Amino acid sequence: MDSIFKAPAPPTDLKLTAEPEHKHRRDEATNDATENPKAKRRSNNNDGGVETAEEATEPAEPDINELCRDMFDKMSVFLQGELTATCEDYKLLENMNKLTSLKYMEMKDISINISRNLQDLNQKYASLQPYLDQINQIEEQVTALEQAAYKLDTYSKKLGDKRQGARKRCFVLIY
Incomplete structure (x- = not known):
C-alpha cells in the first residue's frame, strides 16, 4: 500500500528563488528579445503578461x-x-x-x-x-x-x- 500512496515529486521546472516573479518574467522577456526579437513581444495592453507570437520564418x-x-x-x-x-x-x-x-x-x-x-x-x-x-x-x-x-x-x-x-x-x- 505504501507504493500506491507516494508523495508527488517536486516539479523540476519551478525556480525556487527569493526573487519576485515579475522580475523573472522581465528577464525572460529580455532573453527572448535578444535571441529572436520577433519571436515574442510583450503586449502593450495590461493582460497580465500575455505574449503574442509571430509567424515562423x-x-x-x-x-x-x-x-x-x-x-x-x-x-x-x-x-x-x-x-x-x-x-x-x-x-x-x-x-x-x-x-x-x-x-x-x-x-x-x-x-x-x-x-x-x-x-x-x-x-x-x-x-x-x-x-x-x-x-x-x-x-x-x-x-x-x-x-x-x-x-x-x-x-x-x-x-x-x-x-x-x-x-x-x-x-x-x-x-
Whole structure:
C-alpha cells in the first residue's frame, strides 16, 4: 500500500528563488528579445503578461547553403569510404586470385613430375618384363622338379619297402 500512496515529486521546472516573479518574467522577456526579437513581444495592453507570437520564418539562405555544403562534405566522406572499402575488397580478391593461380601452377608442376615418373616406371617395368617372364618359367620348372622329386621319393620308398620285404623272405628262407 505504501507504493500506491507516494508523495508527488517536486516539479523540476519551478525556480525556487527569493526573487519576485515579475522580475523573472522581465528577464525572460529580455532573453527572448535578444535571441529572436520577433519571436515574442510583450503586449502593450495590461493582460497580465500575455505574449503574442509571430509567424515562423524560413531560415536564412546562408544557413541552407552551409548545411548543404556540410551534407555534401559528409556524403563525400561516406562515399569515399565506401569506394575505398570496395577497392580494398577488389585488391584482396586480386591477391587471392594470384595466390590461387600460383598454387595451381605448383600443382600442375607436381602432376607433370608424377606423370613423368610414372612413365619412367612403366618403361623400367617393360624393360624388366623379359626377366620377370624368365623368373616365372624358372619357378614353374622348380615346381615341376619338386613334384618329380616327391614322386621319386615315394617310388624309392616303395622300392625300399619291397626290398626289405624280399630280404626278409630271403633271410627267412636261408635259415
